Amino acid sequence: MLNMRVLAGLFFATLLTAQPSQETIDSFEKVWRIVEERHWDPEYLKRLPDGRSWQDIHGEYSAKIRKAADDAEARTLITEMLRTLKQSHFALISDAPDEMAPRYQGDGAVGLDPILAGQSVLVRSVRPGGPAEKAGVQPGWEIVKIDGFDVPAAAQQVMARKTLREPSVLVRMLAVGRLSGRPGSPVQVVFRDGANVSHEKSITRAKPNGTVAQFGFLPPMIVDFETRRLRGDTGYVRFNIFLDPASLMGKFKDAVASCLDCRGFVIDLRGNPGGLAILASTMAGFFVEEPDTKLGTLYQRDLTLRLTVNPRLEMFRGPLAILVDESSVSTSEIMAGGLQDLKRARIFGTRTAGAALPSMVEQLPNGDLFQYAMANYISESGRTLEGHGVTPDVEIKTTKASLLNGKDPVLEAALDWIHAPKR
């Protein structure tokens, strides 16, 4: 009798584990409801790009989720459901194991900046004095393996997934995540140089020069800021994300204030995935003097917010160049597109990701996070950047050959423009 009870218990336990948890079902409902209640355009939800309504989608996925084998399958279905929106910034962020998910393993970094060029993941730059440079890594080298993880195969898989996000962004995040780890820990990286020769390097991760920032439910992230003087008279800043304003804005202000008499100024937003949208207009305040100038408008369902520029006392009035690429996302696009519209900046590089919807992150009942767009961004000239991106005034691609030659053609073009006798 006792054995029968145990067997019955095991049977029911098996049944219970062979279904998504109630928390994950509740999470599905919450995800659907947030979109239903907060998407900025209720008309869009009535007729999605595939002709169905968001209400139809609920009926279909509600049934599928309840029949899912487990939480993992349910999560896949939630992501699939969000893809029907065909808009950026709708994502389920989960700690559940996923080989293709960006995996941040610690604050330590190797000091190299990866870029997806064609089918390859290349080293775009190495930080002077950083672990990668010390190990002899050169710009233009292809990253082949990170601790045995096949990078080209992963890049191909990401591109084949047809996710909501730009593949170049995901591949970059994937590589940066795999290269991260505990400061002092080694990572084995296989590179391929310009002559197709393999170089296996053991690189010891170091604490990067940035600050650790955490905002809301987002995981802790390093905010890395770099400033230097180019060609003797041109200011240059690069930062990897629009977060930690207390630290970032202070450094940005100092960089501009120390360069008020410079011939030109360059802001490098290549690889920058965005962050706090309002920082785009705050930074624009160092370059736009006219009060009440707007960098565009955010349209929520019941609220319209103008990105008004707050002119600063530290005002740079000279030529401004902004560098962008396919991995310049969100706030980067708002800043570049907004200043391009105002004819205050000239944009160099390649078309941006076209993922420019301001978003929020909420926690779900099962502990997963849900990032959702809650507004549309329209630039001052009426441009929708979502799905279109910012087309540079001067389009230049970074190639493997240029990187191997130690050249940065995008930056060079910006500097040439700044130094041109007649602009």
Add this chain to the structure above:
Amino acid sequence: MRRNGSLAIALLAAAAFGQKAPTAEQILDRYIEVTGGKAAHEAVRTEVMKALTEIKAQGIAGPTESYRDGKNYYLVMEIKGAGKIEYGSYNGIVWENSAVMGPRLKTGAEKAFYEREAVLDKDLNWRQIYRAPEMGGEEDVAGNPAYKVILTPKDGGKPETRYYDKASGLLVRATIVTPSPMGEIPADQMFLEYRDFHGLKIPVRSVTKMGAAEMQVTVTSLDLNKPIPAEKFRPPPDVMALVAKQNAAPAKK
């Protein structure tokens, strides 16, 4: 004792209100009575409030402190990941400073709005700030009937709508329009959990909806009539630099 007295007045007032619809002015005056009485409100000279501000759904939180002395106002919030956000009103300078927005002097409707907010006891002194209040009828708030009172600022600001619980006389909801450089932001506020502080009834929790965001403020301490050093209200150097620039600029004709 004061509490029982206030309760008796509230019950009597509620009974009287049951017979005849009150005027908007009576509702505002009743609020003063049920929250401690005119004398208790008038005795307040300074106010130091400490609170926790949270946008729970997004995991955003931080401590908030506000200071008022009847002439000046200062508020500081420290939000993890966003840094310090400060507002103030000092000798006619109405300002804001934050890492997110930078230093700024408020002007026009925004300045007028924050000058109103700086008044030590808006509820007691409403006659100085608003035109004659209007009755907006009755409406349920959280399932309970409430009187709706519309207050229009004398300075030309947007009307505020306040909802006073019919039974208790307490302010339970307000809808306001906040002017900001980003545009006018409508806010819907709920006032919850009234508690006694030094003879005054104060709502210790408010929940404000603004667009897609919902912000909760929970009061953790309230000190009344403690001296506040003048330096507390003095704007930071970045703001004073803007004031100096403004003063140096030739006046517009």
